[in-house]
Amino acid sequence: MSTLTTQLRAELNVVRRNGEQLLVTLGIPLLLLGFFSVVDVLPTNEKDPVNFLVPGILALAVMSTSMVSLGIATGFERNYLVLKRLAATPLGTTRLIAAKTLSIAAVEAVQMILLISLGFLLGWSPQQANWLLALCAVVLGTFAFAGIGLFLAGNLRGEVNLAATNGLYLVLLLIGGIVFPLDKLPGALSAMSRCLPTAALSDVLRNSLMSAGEHTTSSWIVLLVWAIAAPLLAAKTFKWN
């Protein structure tokens, strides 16, 4: 078994064993999609709320895995000196990051399959869907949220990082265009939210899957900026122990 495969297996074992991480990455997105699709209480501007919800919940799933799950696990790995010990093996930083990236990709693949399947079961009907564009958005979103998660994990103590990451997750869930359309938010908050990676990812996913990716230039720019800036900031400030 290669060094990379060995570490990837270890990363997936950590994800599998941490029940709270699985709840955030799989449970909450599935629950939100199922509940708000059936109980029509959200001001989604759509006749069928599932059409609004699926792209937003896909964005939420990306955030859950690449920011919350990765960030919290990495924060505790710093706390428990796991990263420090691994740094003294032949693994190396590049393969460690590659293993973490592949583990995120694996979890996200499972999330997408489950959420899209549930969406179809609930009556989701994508219009002129551009799946390749949606995949690009997911990749950029993963970079952006992983950068934010690793920035927090690399600079805060384990418990503080846990609270900060979960708090940020909740804020971005509420004002990131995932369950509430941005135009339903108050003026200043709505304008600010459009600069957030969650809103940008929700918007480009919604447009890619519902209207062939039209009218989303500003959201793509916002997402691209976050996808470059956040990992760079994390790499520059990350403290291994």
Add this chain to the structure above:
Amino acid sequence: MSAVVVENLTIRYGDFVAVNDVSFQAEFGEVTAILGPNGAGKTSTIETCEGYRAPTSGTVQVLQKNPFTQRASLHSEVGVMLQEGGVYPSARVHETIAQYCALYNRGVDPATLLTAVDLESKASSTWRRLSGGEKQRMLLALALAARPRVAFLDEPTSGVDINGRDAIRHIINDLAANGTAVVLATHELDEAERLAQRVVLFHQGKIVANAPLATMRSAQHELRFSSAPTLNTQELSAHIGLEVAIIQDHFVVRFENTDSAFSSELVQRVSTWLNNKNLPLNNLSIGAQRLEDIFRNLTGGTQ
């Protein structure tokens, strides 16, 4: 060629000087104990040798490489045991040992390693469920997974019970016997005395002694005994011509002459004097000075 060469190493954290211009070497097939109280600079020194930090000044060479700039090539031959932690709480013992064997890829069989550190019965346990001694043995196993030419072990017996200590000492002795250079950081003088061939004594960031343990101990001998608290040490000193000190309820006479006839005569004179004074003579021992006392002498009594 020495396995580890440290020359004029200084490590600063801001204005604080943690390690001040220290030099020492560690040889293959030997256990070198980096010894000193907490905060003496041991961990800073050992972490510099492991490549975790760059020296503020001075040089460190491990297997003739710079551990900070040549970490990648060095780490496949160096075993590291951190002072604490290093394993995810939910990680299972056998999985973690197998992971490290695969990462080092030095042909170490995980099952054999599990047996060597006596953790077969805990193979399926998670890290968080291990006792202190079991955790230390597992951390030692992770260092052994490298089949190391040099092993840096930071406080390997800290918090371990007597049986666990024996097991760890046995493994460390085997490592050195097989040619590995073992560099052991510890604040436990007794541990160094049992394991090390060479001792490097740290005090307040500086080395106060650096010599083979046998040489260090044989430099001074001592006669140690207990008696009545009323014993007049000045009177006994005058009688035997050597200073008599009181250390931890014992009377101690230090001398440099290692001749056995001198030792016998000294015992004879002390016992006769005590007998004449009707004072008891208990727990008599004579021999090389203990490391603890050497350390106390060199550091003015602080530990």
